[in-house]
Amino acid sequence: MRFDTRLIHAGQPPDALTGAVNAPIYLSSTFRQSAPNRNQGYVYSRSGNPTRHVLESALAAAESGAAGLAFSSGLGALTTLLEAFPSGSRIVSVDDLYGGTWRLFEHHRKQFGVRIDYVDMTDADRTAATIAEAPVDLVYVETPTNPLLRIVDLRAVVRAAHRAGAVVAVDNTFATPANQRPIEFGTDIVLHSTTKYLGGHSDIIGGALVLRSARAAERYAWLQNAVGAVPSPFDCFLVLRGLHTLGVRMRAHEAGARAVAEVLEHHRKVAASYFPGRPSHAQYRLARRQMDGFGGIVSADIVGGRRAAVRFLRALRVFTLAESLGGVESLADHPASMTHASVPRAEREAHGVTDGLVRLSCGIEDPADLADDVRRALGRA
Numbered sequence: 001m002r003f004d005t006r007l008i009h010a011g012q013p014p015d016a017l018t019g020a021v022n023a024p025i026y027l028s029s030t031f032r033q034s035a036p037n038r039n040q041g042y043v044y045s046r047s048g049n050p051t052r053h054v055l056e057s058a059l060a061a062a063e064s065g066a067a068g069l070a071f072s073s074g075l076g077a078l079t080t081l082l083e084a085f086p087s088g089s090r091i092v093s094v095d096d097l098y099g100g101t102w103r104l105f106e107h108h109r110k111q112f113g114v115r116i117d118y119v120d121m122t123d124a125d126r127t128a129a130t131i132a133e134a135p136v137d138l139v140y141v142e143t144p145t146n147p148l149l150r151i152v153d154l155r156a157v158v159r160a161a162h163r164a165g166a167v168v169a170v171d172n173t174f175a176t177p178a179n180q181r182p183i184e185f186g187t188d189i190v191l192h193s194t195t196k197y198l199g200g201h202s203d204i205i206g207g208a209l210v211l212r213s214a215r216a217a218e219r220y221a222w223l224q225n226a227v228g229a230v231p232s233p234f235d236c237f238l239v240l241r242g243l244h245t246l247g248v249r250m251r252a253h254e255a256g257a258r259a260v261a262e263v264l265e266h267h268r269k270v271a272a273s274y275f276p277g278r279p280s281h282a283q284y285r286l287a288r289r290q291m292d293g294f295g296g297i298v299s300a301d302i303v304g305g306r307r308a309a310v311r312f313l314r315a316l317r318v319f320t321l322a323e324s325l326g327g328v329e330s331l332a333d334h335p336a337s338m339t340h341a342s343v344p345r346a347e348r349e350a351h352g353v354t355d356g357l358v359r360l361s362c363g364i365e366d367p368a369d370l371a372d373d374v375r376r377a378l379g380r381a
């Protein structure tokens with residue numbers, strides 16, 4: 001089956017009991033046993049729930065993995081992943097990270113004796129050298145990165161990491177499996193904040209891990225139950241509902257992003273703009289090789305710094321100023337004071353997250369309305 005068909009059918013047979021075409025929401029926390037330890041596959045909803053299992057097998061099919069695991073948030077999925085890397089472990093991570101991931105690494109995990117080294121993964125040689133520097137357990141990647149939309153060569157990173165005996169995890173929240181399936185490049189673990197494009201409607205908080213091997217899946221399913229950051233059956237239903245339309249939504253998001261990127265690229269109030277689907281993007285060729293589409297996020301550095309960026313954000317009418325991304329409605333973000341506020345200024349600016357940077361998550365409104373909104377707001381910046 002091709003991708004759009006898989007989203008709707010793979011891993012989602014009609015309900016065995018009733019024939020319901022869509023997964024029923026099984027709200028039961030516990031399940032009857034006919035004798036101690038004799039049951040129909042479900043015991044307690046933290047360890048397994050029928051609605052969650054449909055979502056988990058649909059996620060595995062979408063990401064070309066052996067198994068999927070759903071969590072109560074993206075950071076819940078990451079926390080559970082990190083439980084597999086005890087004190088003494090070494091992690092090599094991409095340096096342009098989601099702010100909450102950075103906070104969890106720097107302000108929490110490090111105190112438990114986990115060493116975390118950051119590297120600019122757009123430089124494949126430096127990445128390979130950093131990985132080889134010392135024994136390494138986990139290589140952690142985001143591509144495209146947030147908010148600067150840099151592209152990491154997954155094939156090259158996987159090769160270097162596996163040579164060193166490390167596991168590779170990729171946060172695929174920005175690209176989504178519609179545009180990039182890291183497991184097809186040899187990645188071991190894919191992570192999602194399903195809060196974003198997979199849910200797609202800004203109405204749930206959720207996360208997921210998808211594992212390449214069935215053996216790893218067993219280990220992480222054990223951790224999922226032991227740690228307990230599981231989603232509610234209703235949230236699982238909503239993510240599943242979002243997943244069905246992921247293909248058409250991602251094409252609509254990209255149409256909006258293209259229209260906005262075109263306005264930004266040549267505007268005198270814009271010092272720099274970032275969208276991997278434009279030939280002007282520094283890694284356009286790599287993006288085309290690795291991705292089937294480029295997503296709905298566009299970032300821009302507004303001339304005049306923070307004050308101009310704030311004037312621009314306040315002038316927007318179709319875009320709403322709010323954290324998060326990936327919903328059907330367009331959202332705007334000021335990374336320096338919102339999503340990346342926990343990253344110190346020097347570190348932020350060294351990576352290009354300046355006070356003038358704005359991040360736009362293009363929704364599925366008419367692309368011409370999004371372009372008009374941005375053009376008009378730039379006139380007020």
Ligand SMILES: *Cc1c(COP(=O)(O)O)cnc(C)c1O
Nearest residue numbers: 073074075098171173193195206
């Ligand atoms: C939002 C986000 C997360 C965290 O997910 P939550 O669902 O908010 O916990 C992780 N990675 C990326 C790239 C994100 O955008």
